[in-house]
Amino acid sequence: MSIKGKAYIAGVYEHPTRDAPDISTPQIHAESAKGALEDAGLTKDDIDGYFCAGDAPGFGAMSMADYMGLKLRHMDSTDTGGSSYILHVGHAAQAIAQGKCSVALVTLAGRPRQNRGGGGGGRGGPPGGSDVPEAGFENIWGGSTHNTYGMCAMRHMYEYGTTSEQLAWIKVAASHHAQWNEHAMLRDVVTVEEVLASPMIADPLHRMDCCVVTDGGGAVIVTTPEIAKSLKRPLVKIIGAGEAPKGPRGGLNLDLTSSGAIWSGPIAFEEAGVTPQDIKYASIYDSFTITVLMQLEDLGFCKKGEGGKFVADGNLISGIGKLPFNTDGGGLCNNHPTNRGGITKVIEAVRQARGEAHPKVQVPDHGLVLAHGTGGSLGTRHGAATLIMEAE
Amino acid sequence: MADPTEAPTVRRIPAPAINVESKPFWDAAEQGKFLIKRCKACGQAHWYPRALCPHCFSAETVWEESPGEGVIYTYSVMHRNTPVPYAIAYVNLDEGPAVLTNIIDYDAATLNIGQRVKVKWSPTEGGPPVFTFAPI
Numbered sequence: 001m002s003i004k005g006k007a008y009i010a011g012v013y014e015h016p017t018r019d020a021p022d023i024s025t026p027q028i029h030a031e032s033a034k035g036a037l038e039d040a041g042l043t044k045d046d047i048d049g050y051f052c053a054g055d056a057p058g059f060g061a062m063s064m065a066d067y068m069g070l071k072l073r074h075m076d077s078t079d080t081g082g083s084s085y086i087l088h089v090g091h092a093a094q095a096i097a098q099g100k101c102s103v104a105l106v107t108l109a110g111r112p113r114q115n116r117g118g119g120g121g122g123r124g125g126p127p128g129g130s131d132v133p134e135a136g137f138e139n140i141w142g143g144s145t146h147n148t149y150g151m152c153a154m155r156h157m158y159e160y161g162t163t164s165e166q167l168a169w170i171k172v173a174a175s176h177h178a179q180w181n182e183h184a185m186l187r188d189v190v191t192v193e194e195v196l197a198s199p200m201i202a203d204p205l206h207r208m209d210c211c212v213v214t215d216g217g218g219a220v221i222v223t224t225p226e227i228a229k230s231l232k233r234p235l236v237k238i239i240g241a242g243e244a245p246k247g248p249r250g251g252l253n254l255d256l257t258s259s260g261a262i263w264s265g266p267i268a269f270e271e272a273g274v275t276p277q278d279i280k281y282a283s284i285y286d287s288f289t290i291t292v293l294m295q296l297e298d299l300g301f302c303k304k305g306e307g308g309k310f311v312a313d314g315n316l317i318s319g320i321g322k323l324p325f326n327t328d329g330g331g332l333c334n335n336h337p338t339n340r341g342g343i344t345k346v347i348e349a350v351r352q353a354r355g356e357a358h359p360k361v362q363v364p365d366h367g368l369v370l371a372h373g374t375g376g377s378l379g380t381r382h383g384a385a386t387l388i389m390e391a392e
Numbered sequence: 393m394a395d396p397t398e399a400p401t402v403r404r405i406p407a408p409a410i411n412v413e414s415k416p417f418w419d420a421a422e423q424g425k426f427l428i429k430r431c432k433a434c435g436q437a438h439w440y441p442r443a444l445c446p447h448c449f450s451a452e453t454v455w456e457e458s459p460g461e462g463v464i465y466t467y468s469v470m471h472r473n474t475p476v477p478y479a480i481a482y483v484n485l486d487e488g489p490a491v492l493t494n495i496i497d498y499d500a501a502t503l504n505i506g507q508r509v510k511v512k513w514s515p516t517e518g519g520p521p522v523f524t525f526a527p528i
Contacts, residue, residue: 024413027443034449044449069446136408136418137440138492140522142470147480150468158466158505203469250438250446251489254482256466380492 003090006097011040020111025057026067026133028109033068042103049074049101051092053084055110057131059376064107066247066381067133073244073267074101075383084108138380145287146210148379150202152256153290157204159257159305162293164204166308168195170289171208171332173316178329180360185212186333209289211330216337218347234354240272240388247381257305259291259374260384261298268386269300274368276300279388281352281363282323283345285373286330292316295372296323299386318361327352327361342373346387353391367391403478405494407519413443416455418520426460426511426523428487429453439489460511460523461486467495467503483509483525497526 013035015028023031029052037043050072056064061075074095080087085106092104111131132139156162172192178184195208228235244263248254269275276299284299286292293307301323302310315321328334328348331341349371351357357366369389376382410418420427429441433450445453467481479495495503496514508528513521 022412023443024411027413030442030444030449031451034444034451037449067442067446068444069449131411132409133413133442134440136410136414140405140408140516141480141492141494142403142405142474142478143480143492144470146472147468147470150470151466151480151482154468155466155505199471201470201472203467203471205468248439248490250436250442251440251491252436252438252447254465254484254490256482 001097003093003097007093009089010103011036011038011042013039015109019113021114024133025055025109025111025131026064028111029056029064029107030068032109033105033107036105044069045071046103047105048072049076049092049095049104051076051078051085051088051104051106053077053079053081053088053108055108057133059381060383062245062247062376062381062383063132063134065245066249069249070105070245071249071263072101073242073263074104075243075245134380143377143380144202145377146205147202148377149288149290150205150379152294152378153204153209153288155256156290156294156307160308162305162308164196164206165192166312167205167209167289167293168192169312169314170286170292170316171195173311173314173321174286174326174330174332174334176314176317177327177361178333180358181329181334184329184334185214186329205288205290208332211287211332211336211341212334213339214335214337216335218337218343220343220346220350234356235392236350236353237390237392238387239390240268240270240274240386242267242269242271242386243384245381245383256379257294259294259298259378260382261295261372261374261386264384264386265299265372268370268388272388272390274388278368279323279370280365280367281327281349281369282325283330283349283369283371284325285341285345286326286332287336287341287374289332291374291378292325294378295374295384299370299372318363324361324363327357327363340375342371342375342385345371345373349387349389353389355391403474403476403494405514405516405522405524407516408522410519414441417441420455420457421513421520421523424513424521426458427455428458428485428489430456430487437485437487437489439485439491456487458485458487458511460525461528462491462509462525464495464503464505464507464509464525465490466505469500469503479503481525491523491525494524495526496524499527502527 318324
């Protein structure tokens with residue numbers, strides 16, 4: 001598919017400032033966005049795709065999306081220096097041509113004249129530091145992944161009666177799988193009681209509710225149907241993908257019991273033309289046990305609030321439960337390379353779809369698999385991504 | 393409540409990062425005033441404070457002094473890698489927005505979601521005081 005004629009430029013705006021001691025970098029991004037929207041005759045709520053590079057303060061596109069209050073289904077923070085924004089227009093055209101978004105925003109902003117030492121180099125000012133819009137208001141509270149996810153679990157328990165025993169079953173299931181993985185960091189099968197007896201890290205999460213910290217890595221190759229069919233490996237076809245950031249977006253109606261999967265999941269399922277009930281194996285990001293429980297609900301494997309019942313009694317264990325998950329042992333037992341577990345979720349889902357998982361955990365009817373992840377923090381702002389694949 | 397003769401129950405808080413957009417908030421904090429932002433176009437308050445309204449994208453946002461009262465939406469007491477346990481929390485302000493913060497001066501036995509709290513400033517290491525909240 002070509003982008004030729006599939007997308008148009010609707011609005012542009014060049015910020016008039018040349019010396020900005022009185023406005024922040026996020027503000028220049030937002031004012032530029034506002035100017036381009038007004039030029040186009042569109043509003044902020046029309047935007048569903050956002051593109052930015054390293055000049056955008058914060059974590060990828062997520063801090064600026066949250067600052068501007070954007071609700072997105074496509075984002076891209078590819079950085080090629082000063083050329084990024086030209087590349088972004090090309091990427092935006094691809095996304096629009098493929099129906100991944102309909103109104104894409106590209107922004108650039110920076111204040112190199114305000115940086116001590118001047119310089120005005122090509123990178124548009126340092127990302128991070130005091131330019132990150134939420135930093136001054138949030139980075140002072142001793143927030144870590146542990147206690148921000150702990151807050152999600154605490155609220156989930158409050159609203160839905162979810163218990164620590166139910167969360168523990170997620171770790172138990174992962175440990176049942178990890179025993180067969182010779183590379184797994186933790187290979188011992190654990191019990192619910194052992195999870196509950198492990199030290200409290202951040203209420204209500206125990207140490208065994210937390211993933212491992214590991215070195216490591218991974219890689220994925222994606223190709224055309226023609227090339228894939230010319231190779232000697234089992235065919236695994238990509239049939240659906242969805243993505244979405246989620247954050248407080250101004251703090252009204254804060255909802256820490258659901259993740260961006262409530263948006264990324266339906267997009268992926270619709271594109272794939274399948275439902276959660278069709279999925280035979282799921283790789284679900286497991287930074288913490290609560291991460292798994294919330295995402296399973298948000299993806300539609302069970303109703304919101306019923307995740308605790310769904311994961312209990314071994315329902316996630318291959319050969320025992322209805323939805324085998326993370327058959328490599330997942331982040332809870334196997335591997336969480338450089339604290340980014342998304343790629344290992346794709347890799348184990350591909351093993352399952354190929355029929356190449358460990359025989360003790362291989363799902364017999366493995367035609368349709370899902371990989372889903374969350375990056376950042378469910379407790380503050382995060383990006384969700386869902387991928388559905390099919391064996392052919 | 394905690395016995396004041398016991399070991400401190402508050403962790404040391406680093407100085408907040410301040411930029412030109414947030415400076416009015418921190419200047420007011422030095423005076424013991426808790427400011428939030430409200431949009432004159434849509435009428436809604438937001439947190440953290442921004443120049444442009446995250447609800448409607450209007451640039452007509454104004455500072456407003458808040459009594460700093462609300463209820464705990466959720467919390468988590470951190471036990472790991474800290475000399476004293478501390479409670480991170482979101483507080484739903486009476487004006488609407490949720491604020492990420494630390495709860496201080498709490499009784500571990502009664503700390504809970506729905507508990508009513510009010511802003512109580514805590515010192516930082518070399519910066520302005522910050523908006524911790526304490527049970528009322």
